[in-house]
Amino acid sequence: MLPDDFKNKYEGIFEPELIAAIAAVAVEKQVKEGEILMDIGQPLLHIPLVLNGAIKILREDKEGEELLLYFIEHGDTCAMTLSCCMGQKKSEIRAVAETDARLLMLPVSQMEVWMAEYPSWRRFILDSYHSRMMELLDAVDTVAFMNMEERLLKYLQDKAMVTHDASVKTTHQQIANDMHTSRVVVSRMLKQLERAGKIQLGRNQVTVLSL
Structure with a gap:
């Protein structure tokens, strides 16, 4: 059974068949502020879809120093996670709960299947890539051009x-x-x-x- 906040946001966007497919495999997860949801080098088995709260996405340099890339919020997923899971790679980012949050964890094994079968999922993923790319460019601009x-x-x-x-x-x-x-x-x-x-x-x- 999918939570009401998922249905309220996506029932008018995703096909009924996709909603049913998500309901069959999604696992709801709650994380506390400060909890590491995904770490660098970790095998990717699921991608997160944020129901409420906020998650910050960080990169780490060779010395172990972190840099904030962007936040994901209600209705978002992480493009870098999607990129890694499509290539069957390990995580290249660290995801940390900025606030208490609720997530739907979706198995990576379904990503390519849904991309091929459901136009609404394909649009959602492409829109997510675009949004995260704009935020990454904003992060680069911030470092390069702001004091x-x-x-x-x-x-x-x-x-x-x-x-x-x-x-x-x-x-x-x-x-x-x-x-x-x-x-x-x-x-x-x-x-x-x-x-x-x-x-x-x-x-x-x-x-x-x-x-």
Whole structure:
């Protein structure tokens, strides 16, 4: 039995036959904030479809330092996961629950079958690729063309939007990890943004004033 929030979003988009096919194999999963849903090098057996909450997608360099690529939210799936599973590769990303979240886990064995059989699934996957590609390009532009203060403000604004809360609950070290920089730099930039009236700092939280 598929959950109501899945039916409400997709019954008018997916063919009834596809809805039935998903119902036959999907497994609902709940994850807590901070939980690793998928890790680098892990064999890919399922792809996640987000029912609610938010998941952040990270890459890791050779030294083990992370860089945030993008967030996925309600109705999204991860294009990089899809790319890996189509090529029968291991995961090249780390997926971490940004908030408590509910997911439908779909077996990778069905991906190519559904792509061939159901036009609505094919459109959904292509639209997902396009959306994630635009977010990846945005991430590249952010690193290439924005200074650190601009990058930090955009990062906080993005987190506020995906969590639907202007008060971002995080630490300076967590921000530094996501942005691939040092805690000292983050702390200095946060103070500058607060002086500029764009954020308000609290204990383990940052309130974004300019969304």
